[in-house]
Amino acid sequence: MVFTTKSAQIVFVYRNQLATNMPTFEEIVEKAKNFKNLPSKEEFLEFYGYYKQATVGDCNIEEPEDEEKKARYNAWKSKAGLTADDAKAYYIEVYKKYAPQYE
Structure with a gap:
């Protein structure tokens, strides 16, 4: 099977x-x-953005003023347009990337 995009490859893996x-x-x-150990803030935000996109869809809240909440908002908003399946597949890939150092 030939894929033209990384996204198509990841979705195929997820569906498999x-x-x-x-x-x-x-x-x-x-x-x-x-x-066992907490991911860095940047790593957490990578997980968070894909998780919210996978479970809620495109960001549907106003941008908060609090810096920590704004970082989460931006992580989620940056995933806008991904389908739930795409976001789930990317989340799994992020997990695979970080799991060896945190499990």
Whole structure:
């Protein structure tokens, strides 16, 4: 099978996970919540943006003034336009990238 974009490759992998015994998005989220060490702020925001896009869709709140909340808002807003499946697939890829150093 030939893919033209990285996004198409990731979605294919995600859909393949659904058809096999590989962990689901929800299982991966639980594993990430239970990391032994906390990810850096930047790494957390990467997880957060994809999680919100996967579970809520495009950012639907006003930009907050608080700096910490604004960082989360920006992480989520930066994922606008991704489908839920795309966002889940990217979240799983982010998990795979960071899991070895935090599990």
